[in-house]
Amino acid sequence: MRILLVGAGGVGDAIAKIAARRQFFEHMVVCDYDPARAERTVAAIVDALGADAGARFSAAAIDAGDADAVAQAVRDHAATHVMNAVEPRFVPTVFAGAFAGGADYLDMAMSLSQRHPSNPYTETGIKLGDEQFAASARWEDAGRLALVGMGVEPGLSDVFARYACDNLFDDVDELGTRDGANLVVRNENGEEIFAPSFSIWTTIEECLNPPVIWERDRGFFTTPPFSEPEVFEFPEGIGPVECVNVEHEEVLLMPRWCRARRVTFKYGLGEEFIGVLRTLNTLGLDSTEPLTVRSADGPVRVAPRDVIAAALPDPATIGPIMTGKTCAGLAVTGTKDGRPRRVYLYHVSDNEWTMRNYGTQCVVWQTALGPVIALELLATGVWSGTGVLGPEAFTSEPFLELMAADEADGGYGQPWGLREDEPN
CATH class of the missing domain: 3.40.50.720 (NAD(P)-binding Rossmann-like Domain)
Structure with a gap:
């Protein structure tokens, strides 16, 4: 290879x-x-x-x-x-x-x-x-x-879906990807700062687009961004995080190969992050359409979203100033041997461990x-x-x-x- x-x-x-x-x-x-x-x-x-x-x-x-x-x-x-x-x-x-x-x-x-x-x-x-x-x-x-x-999401979450359908359930009601973290990024003064741990370009795309949900009796449909908030308890010390519907590939992939009545994806964004995204959307700064901007060297064409990405820290570089864990997983409900069952399959990545062993922050790792x-x-x-x-x-x-x-x-x-x- x-x-x-x-x-x-x-x-x-x-x-x-x-x-x-x-x-x-x-x-x-x-x-x-x-x-x-x-x-x-x-x-x-x-x-x-x-x-x-x-x-x-x-x-x-x-x-x-x-x-x-x-x-x-x-x-x-x-x-x-x-x-x-x-x-x-x-x-x-x-x-x-x-x-x-x-x-x-x-x-x-x-x-x-x-x-x-x-x-x-x-x-x-x-x-x-x-x-x-x-x-x-x-x-x-x-x-x-x-x-x-x-x-990982999509990816590992989809592997979990196949595993759950093949091994853990006779009948699946919902395959629900749930992602949450307790990551904190601080500047040199120890103050917490806004610094997304993944590409802000991609994050804007998936979080401000209409989330897709799949149901067996209805097919694919959409909702407004940040819909259906729920508090989900994440393992290994992360704890409760409010998660909301976000557009993501799992909802488009899982129904092709896994039998379930419903497929969803919810992301633990947090109140501050949602507020930032709403503001960017209100101001049109999430747009990928170039605008003409006057500069000392003359007019230039630039997409607002690219400006936002350039203004924020590169996610690849924030590992040394970030602490906490991130969890990717799949919540599955249904029945096994005639009894109701609910499980959460997951993987947790610790930033201290990934930085020490790979020099890479935990979300990208x-x-x-x-x-x-x-x-x-x-x-x-x-x-x-x-x-x-x-x-x-x-x-x-x-x-x-x-x-x-x-x-x-x-x-x-x-x-x-x-x-x-x-x-x-």
């Missing part, structure tokens, strides 16, 4: 650092629009693990917005797999470039949605991933695989773990398939076993939890 990793931001950097400790691939080319970022990732691997580990990595420049450039990079580096680690607005070009170049493809976020033109808060328009699934037959005819939504495990399962032939598939299309047990096994036994040393809750 030869991997073209497109993107050396926070998640791409973490993917390379996790993969560097594994032996399932021959070579990984770390690519970025800014080649210095890719070079820093490779240098960090050499510093941490030595020249022998670094010899399996190289750095290169790439324009993720140019499908032809991606295809050429696949050919130039004889890549068998393209790992897309850039923002979802680049999914169409990286996806197309991987196909044109002759490689299989993985991503962690799917092609973007477009609102229903007249009823955005009740009906779906173009849904997340629709453009990719429309190309599934072409990938299948070519005998190639595009594994989409293979991060947790997001990067799933794709590396998936790549290893594909490299070893444990997982295989053709067409455009989500994580639920594959058996879950090998993924969860490899994830949880001790590193000394060939695993990743990341146990996951299963909490039995009282049925409602």
Whole structure:
């Protein structure tokens, strides 16, 4: 397996650092629009693990917005797999470039949605991933695989869904992804500051778009942003966090392969974060449409959302000033052996641990773990398939076993939890 990793931001950097400790691939080319970022990732691997580990990595420049450039990079580096680690607005070009170049493809976020033109808060328009699934037959005819939504959420949450449906329930009422954290970022004076732990560009996109819900009797429908608030109790000391509906890929993926009556995604954003997002929306600063801005050097065209992203700290750099844990998981309700059952399957990532062991903050590290495990399962032939598939299309047990096994036994040393809750 030869991997073209497109993107050396926070998640791409973490993917390379996790993969560097594994032996399932021959070579990984770390690519970025800014080649210095890719070079820093490779240098960090050499510093941490030595020249022998670094010899399996190289750095290169790439324009993720140019499908032809991606295809050429696949050919130039004889890549068998393209790992897309850039923002979802680049999914169409990286996806197309991987196909044109002759490689299989993985991503962690799917092609973007477009609102229903007249009823955005009740009906779906173009849904997340629709453009990719429309190309599934072409990938299948070519005998190639595009594994989409293979991060942590989506990704691990979808693996949990397949595991729950196969092993824990006879009948599932709801598959409900629930994400929460107790992360705090402080400046040099010890004062708490607003610094999102993930790409603000992506966060704005998913949080201000109409959330999608799926129900067996109704199909896909939407609600206003931040709808249906609920307080969810997260494990390992995180505690209660208010979660709200957010647009996310799980709702578009799980119904394709898992039988349930309802599928939802709720994110623990917090009152301050929701307030910031509402303000950005009110002022039009969430827009991706460029505006003309007058400057000393003359008028320039710039998208307001790009300005917001540039003004905030890079999520890849906030690890040293961040404390706390983040939890990704799936709450499942239904019946087993005729009795009501409610469980929460989850994985917790601690920022102190990820910084100490990988020099990477916990949110991006947790997001990067799933794709590396998936790549290893594909490299070893444990997982295989053709067409455009989500994580639920594959058996879950090998993924969860490899994830949880001790590193000394060939695993990743990341146990996951299963909490039995009282049925409602």
